[in-house]
Amino acid sequence: MSFPEFKTKIERGDTVILYLSVTSIFPLQVEPKMTNKKGSLVDNIFQTVYGALRVSDLEGQRYGTKVALSKGWALVLAPTCDLWTQCLPHRTQILYTPDISLIVAQLELRPGSKVVEAGTGSGSLSHSILRTVKPDGELHTFDFHEGRADAAREEFALHGYKEPLVRVAHRDVCALGFDPVAAASVDAVFLDLPCPWDAIGHARKVLRPGGRIAIFSPCVEQVVRTKEVLLKSDFFETETIECLCKELSVQYRTHGKLHLDGNEEQERYLTSLPCASIPGHSGFLTFATLKPWATPCRSPILIS
Ligand SMILES: C[S@@+](CC[C@H](N)C(=O)[O-])C[C@H]1O[C@@H](n2cnc3c(N)ncnc32)[C@H](O)[C@@H]1O
Missing domain, CATH: 3.40.50.150 (Vaccinia Virus protein VP39)
Incomplete structure (x- = not known):
């Protein structure tokens, strides 16, 4: 139970958000055990593309911290309705x-x-x-x-x-x-x-x-x-x-700048571009x- 009120530390029973990247976000229930397909109670291990996470290791950690996965890391966030x-x-x-x-x-x-x-x-x-x-x-x-x-x-x-x-x-x-x-x-x-x-x-x-x-x-x-x-x-x-x-992507881009004498120099500009895909x-x-x-x-x- 972690939606209605702000909390700093993760407790057993919380729903937390595991954030790997903008397109890779997962909800997790902080419970040490889970029931597998055969109906047996086993350790709750969550698999990601960056390796596994033992869910019970989240207990006591601060929301917003970086947590280790077996082959990388992720952020563990407090749940909001938007996430x-x-x-x-x-x-x-x-x-x-x-x-x-x-x-x-x-x-x-x-x-x-x-x-x-x-x-x-x-x-x-x-x-x-x-x-x-x-x-x-x-x-x-x-x-x-x-x-x-x-x-x-x-x-x-x-x-x-x-x-x-x-x-x-x-x-x-x-x-x-x-x-x-x-x-x-x-x-x-x-x-x-x-x-x-x-x-x-x-x-x-x-x-x-x-x-x-x-x-x-x-x-x-x-x-x-x-x-x-x-x-x-x-x-x-x-x-x-x-x-x-319509989302805009603000990013630096390098363009050639042509001078009147025919010389060209490369210059870095901060630009805004429409995103590649628009919902x-x-x-x-x-x-x-x-x-x-x-x-x-x-x-x-x-x-x-
Ligand atoms: C598109 S979903 C709603 C999604 C929801 N707004 C959300 O953000 O998750 C439409 C739901 O309306 C329900 N529904 C359709 N006709 C209904 C009716 N006459 N009475 C009650 N529920 C109905 C369907 O079972 C379905 O779960």
Whole structure:
């Protein structure tokens, strides 16, 4: 349990991040023993391209230190939700930090916010929501896949996120809505579902007047249908954004400089260049506000 609070020393049971390089980042559970494929309890040894690490050797070390592997070294870092997003076990497609940061800002989340999320998926976004709303906020997250809901609940508990901060429910929100939290009058709803329009009437029911909604959809046809239903369901200030990041690589380069007399000399410049690969389309993010003068609605508005 090392996500919610800053710690200096690694303890047994912590989740730590083993950082080999920008593209080689692994989560590790600091437990001295593990169960192998034959079901026997053996020493927990983690294999990397730079050799093996005896996981129990991490206990007592300071976060941020360099640790020896049998053929090299790695950094052992405290977990943050951004690092977790880079290395978490994928049970589904996930949201990445550029989209996540926009979602957290546009939903106006802060410590104490109450949030509804569907589906939970691999919990990538959930970790960032939890970091933002803790210590006294609430995240009610739903998934209709029982295995994914159970795995997310276990993972949150392992990371130190428990009830009442986070509640994971196994439920089809398009068919059944968010009823257990209907009385909570939440500040924000986030939907990452194939048919989000079927959940908007239910979201309208749990959202407080003036609350914000965000919907992630890969296809523009989904955006159009979603917007139509949002406008018929007392939402306004709708906005759709595609978040494309262009990273620049700042580096020294040497170029020939030609003088008027024909002489050429080599000169070193600090330049900025677009990175060789640029992440492409992830999806469209649609945001809206429930009209502050909207009357509380106890039964979902169902619009087909
Ligand atoms: C793309 S994943 C969500 C990923 C998540 N945003 C993340 O960052 O890890 C979509 C999830 O929605 C769930 N889902 C799809 N339809 C649903 C429904 N009607 N009710 C609840 N969950 C649903 C799926 O089981 C899946 O786990």
